[in-house]
Amino acid sequence: MRLLVAEVTDGDVQWxxxxxxxxxxxxxxxxxxxxxxxxxxxxxxxxxxxxxAMAEAGVVARRGIATSATRDAANRDEFLDRAELALGFRPEVVTGEEEAALAFAxxxxxxxxAPPYVVIDIGGGSTEFVLGADRPEYRTSxxxxxxxxTDRILKDRPASPEQLAFAQDAAADALAGVDLPSVSEHVIGVAGTFTSLSAVSQDLPAYDPGRVHGSTLTVPRLSELVLYLSLLTVEETAAIPSMDPARAPVILAGAVVAAEAVRRCGVDTVHVSEHDSLDGIALALASE
Structure with missing residues (x-):
């Protein structure tokens, strides 16, 4: 779950x-x-x-979105009813394509x-790709x-070599249908998988958004992180200084998806960004 309270002035989002x-x-x-x-x-x-927090900050325009997990759940209406009571407004269930457009913005x-850009947004249940210059020209979820x-294949940690190979094949098969109409040299990775992997790659003593934002990860480095994380228990992963312990059970699978996603873009390097769909929502609200 993520929250952004921001002021938007002339397209500038101040957190x-x-x-x-x-x-x-x-x-x-x-x-x-x-x-x-x-x-x-x-x-x-x-x-x-x-x-x-929103009430205390005096927020005047609010929007919440629910993504893959809620989209796929039979009991989503019961969850949304409770979420509405907790927040004071009802979150919207958005499609993968809508989610992708917000991440791109x-x-x-x-x-x-220089554009065009490709944005990759890895979530818990889906991965979005968006290609465009000033607006999305291609997007898929x-x-x-x-x-x-993790639920399908990588439940065991450390993961066996066979499990890891199976997971990598599954990610490659799932992403095989991603067909970007053109190649962009500037691929941007957003959300918790990419930002967490960047922090681990840099061996940060604690998570530091300023060090993560604008950093880069190469495909060979992502492959090294996959192997490194596959050898750790969940407890050992949670003990990494920059790691949110709650993300430890799923970061290996996220790394597998990240490596394959960047490969699908036909580049060697991904630029990691702290700006994502939350910023996109803030910009959309400000324009209404």
Missing amino acids: LDRRTTVTGLGVGVDADGRLDESAVDRTIGVLAGYGR GATRAVDA VDIGSVRL
Whole structure:
């Protein structure tokens, strides 16, 4: 779950409060088709805190979106009813394509490079690709993400070589249909998988958004991180100084998806950004 409280002036998004809390809402949805009740309870507790933060900040325009886990869940209406009570407004269930467009708007708002751009947004249950210059020209959403791949294949940690190879093949198969109409030299990776991997790659003593934003990861480095993480237990992964312990169970799968996603773009390097769909939502609200 993520929160952004911001002021937007002439297309500039100034962060006032930004939070990320991993609640595991999507765990089990791929297998059971339902949101787990304990995960829902954790999420509602977080959303209630976000609702209070927005009220205290005097937020005048609010929007919440629900993505892959909620899209796929049979009990999504029950969750949304509780989320509405916690937040004071009802989150919208958006399509993967809508999610991709918001990520593109946020990630490309202040890029110091020539277009076109490709934005990759890896979530728990889906991965979005968007190509464009000043607006999306191609976008697609694929049902593969850090939680979904963990639930399907990478439940054991350390992962066996066979499990890891199976997961890599599954990611390659899932992303094989991504067909970017042109090649961009500037590929941007957003959201928790890319930002967490950047922090681990840099061996940061603690997570530092300023060090993560604008950093780069190469495909060979992503492959090294996949191997490194595959050899660790969840507890050892959680002990990495820059790692959010709640992300530790799914970061290996996220790394597998990230490496294959960047390969699909036909480049060797991805630029990591802290700006994402939250910034895109803020820009959209400001334009209304």
